Amino acid sequence: MHPDVSADLAELDTTLTTVEKVLDVDELRQRIDELEHQASDPDLWNDQDHAQQVTSELSYKQGELRRVEDLRGRLEDLPVLYELAEEESGDTAAAAKADADTDRAKLREDIEAMEVRTLLSGEFDQRDALVNIRSGAGGVDAADFAEMLMRMYIRWAEKHKYTVEVYDTSYAEEAGIKSTTFAVKAPYTYGTLSVEQGTHRLVRISPFDNQGRRQTSFAEVEVLPVVETTDHIDVPENEVRVDVYRSSGPGGQSVNTTDSAVRLTHIPTGIVVTCQNEKSQLQNKVVAMKVLQAKLLERKRQEEKAAMEELGSGGNASWGNQMRSYVLHPYQMVKDLRTEYEVNNPSGVLDGDIDGFLEAGIRWRMQHAEE
Incomplete structure (x- = not known):
């Protein structure tokens, strides 16, 4: 050899x-x-x-x-x-x-x-991906381009046998879509697709222009990690102050005669929950704890949502952040403007063949993280 x-x-x-x-x-x-x-x-x-x-x-x-x-x-x-x-x-x-x-x-x-x-080691990289696509400047061509990108990512997912759940699609009047939101459900799809975030640009002869002029249009891609929700949230006893008092207002025979009402105060957040509808102090405490857990869970979800939105906006998904060009005329080329990775087969790329771009993007991100 x-x-x-x-x-x-x-x-x-x-x-x-x-x-x-x-x-x-x-x-x-x-x-x-x-x-x-x-x-x-x-x-x-x-x-x-x-x-x-x-x-x-x-x-x-x-x-x-x-x-x-x-x-x-x-x-x-x-x-x-x-x-x-x-x-x-x-x-x-x-x-x-x-x-x-x-x-x-x-x-x-x-x-x-x-x-x-093996380079996908970010905090959220192992999660499912939530993809938002919005048409930008370019009128009906941009709406058509947004739909082309939606198909591109769904075809990519299908080729890898990943599940896709489309949550919402707003169709444009003449052709294409104004926006869409869908999830790609497989481990590490967020880490993989997160490098797609940014503004994508299409240059082609417009099929919607009766004079056959060249048109440049834009679409924005935003990729977020799917928030993992839980049906239960633990509340340590030392974080809750329990006060009992006598119920007030109209009630049955035993309501106003014992300290059966319960007030729970969650010390770290200051959330206060009271319950006085049940007959016994124990029952009121159980119900109040369920209400407190629900409030804390909702608070946690809102905080995670805010963190995800910050993550999204922090990923340079601005209109000025052009990250890839798809040129169908006067020549055939798709080029990533960050990594310089390019191919001369736009139809294959738009049919979901984007692994080369994803790999180049992940390596590029790692190199810049180390600098």
């Missing part, structure tokens, strides 16, 4: 070994076993949300393990392919070596793509 090939295979082995360590393949297998055990429980679907979380995580982790095991198998097969090529002669040897070189180039591409996944 040529020394250059041996060196390249050694480099690929080093990169893949790093990926395996970051993914912690042994822990990954153990987690898959745990999830498979949960998924086989006949009572799992009594809680639909929990069941979907389990099956979604199981599917994702099985895919990750399958992918890294496939890469390892292909890497181990390559030296054998080169040895077999060396045993041949003439045109057969040249063809066999060319096939091995092609396999090696594709393997490098796939290992580097897997390596990008």
Whole structure:
């Protein structure tokens, strides 16, 4: 085997070994076993949300393990392919070596793509993605472009077998959409798609212009992590002051004769809840605690929503932040203005082939975070 090939295979082995360590393949297998055990429980679907979380995580982790095991198998097969090529002669040897070189180039591409996944370590990166697309300047062309982008992301998700839930779409009068909001539900889709945030620009001959003029239009993409909600919130006893007092106002025989009313004060937030409708102090305290938990949960949701919105606006999703151009005329090209990554196949990109842009964006973000 040529020394250059041996060196390249050694480099690929080093990169893949790093990926395996970051993914912690042994822990990954153990987690898959745990999830498979949960998924086989006949009572799992009594809680639909929990069941979907389990099956979604199981599917994702099985895919990750399958992918890294496939890469390892292909890497181990390559030296054998080169040895077999060396045993041949003439045109057969040249063809066999060319096939091995092609396999090696594709393997490098796939290992580097897997390596990008290990770079997603932000606080919200592992969450589902919530994508908002809004048409911008450019009239009906912009509305049409916004719909093209919506289709692009949904097609990307479908190719990866990710679930998409469209929450809202506002259609424009003539063609296209004014805006849309949808979720891509799979682990790490927020971390992956967050690099898409910003203003996208389309240059083409307008199909809506009867004079066939070139039109430039814009659409804005915003990507947020889906907020994880919970049906219960713990309230430590030492954070709540309990006061009991005698009920006031009209009531039955026992209402005004005992200290059955309860006032709960949540010390950290100052939220006060009272309950005096039940007959016993214990019943009033149980009801008051439920009301307090509901108030605290809503407060938490509002705080998380504010944090998400700040995250969104902090991600440079301004109209001035042009991050990608899609040029259909006078030439064919899609180019990312941050990473310089470009391809000459706009139809493929708009059909969901955006993994190259995503990988380049994630690497670019990591480099700038380190600077």
